[in-house]
Amino acid sequence: MKPARSLLLAAMVATSFLGSTAVIAPAAWSVEERAGDDYPYKGQSGTDKWGFSKRYCTSFVAHRLSQHGVNFKHAKYKGEKFGNANTWDEAARRAGIKVNGTPKVGSVAVWNSGGGGAGHVAYVSKVSGNKITVEEYHYRNHLAYGKRTIDKSVPSTFIHF
Template identity: 55%
Template sequence: MKLVAAFALCITSLATISGAYRIYNADVVNCRSSPSTSGSVAKMYKANDDLSLACQISAENIKGNTLWDKTTDGCYVSDYYVKTGSVGYVVGKCDSSGSTPSPSDNGKIPGPVKDDYPYPGECDGIDPWHYYKCQCTSFVAWRINSRLGVKFNNYYKGPNWGNANTWDDAARKTGVTINSTPVPGCVAQTDSGSAGHVAWVAKVSGDSVTVEEYNYAYHKYSTRTVPKSAFKYIHISV
């Protein structure tokens, strides 16, 4: 598929939903004040509800799974009931007090080069960050949240970040650094194409940069190594 056609699909939405991972294995699941069945029930989720995770912690064994997921609502659900696509950690570890780790603690910047996007093949609808699923903007918003520990969304710090070709404008409006110097864990951005494109910087080597991205190859994950000059770079956290 031509580059411009791929960029043209990198669009946004104003709709919202509640989170990134889906509840399954039960009709109703309790979200508790602590990672234990003895914790008080703070909230309840229904099957197929989506959650956004802040961190994970090893605690009481539930049906062979010792992981508990702390949601961005501030309560805990046994990972047995959350469809993360993994039996291990998919976000940073909570510290002993249950608080969310800083990026330097979880060792995920820039993180492994792999397709860990939570919606592979599920490209209908809106993600938790207010973007269409499987778009480049959705993938990068996911990486900013999961690996930088920044609660980024389409309205980060106030303005609408919109399509990929307006992320540089939004960065300038909000005081986020944007320059021509890539570092692992920053956002590669271009205005090229009808809606622009954003990608996650995985590696910098000399005058080349390796990026991970979605929808460069039509709703799919891919990687490329290109000249640094191909992009501008938005430094949300790094």
């Protein structure tokens, strides 16, 4: 039995003996909703375990994707090199990964310009109409976590790993 269900069952049993009708149950949150800034390399420099520079957007997105079974090794996935953010959509296409203009939760938003010429990537954590919420590192917050809601037309493309 999952811990949340065990807690709910225990609360229900306890309230039946105590005569109370109030039961507070933990919410069923997604990894992203629970996680927020769960990035493991805060305050560190060097190269992460996926082959990207720590505390940059590519490293954070590799971290978030690893939570969903997508694991980079030496900044490569399916034999293709994913270097700077502005190369990710082309590397994904070469690897046979779907790239298009439609965001979905779990997709990677790609900006081919910006980031000092290196582009930018972010993890899409919510889609609501024409708006998306992205989680990212090193965008508005220097070498740190951020979350923002933007129009879905702002990124160049979306990668669907």
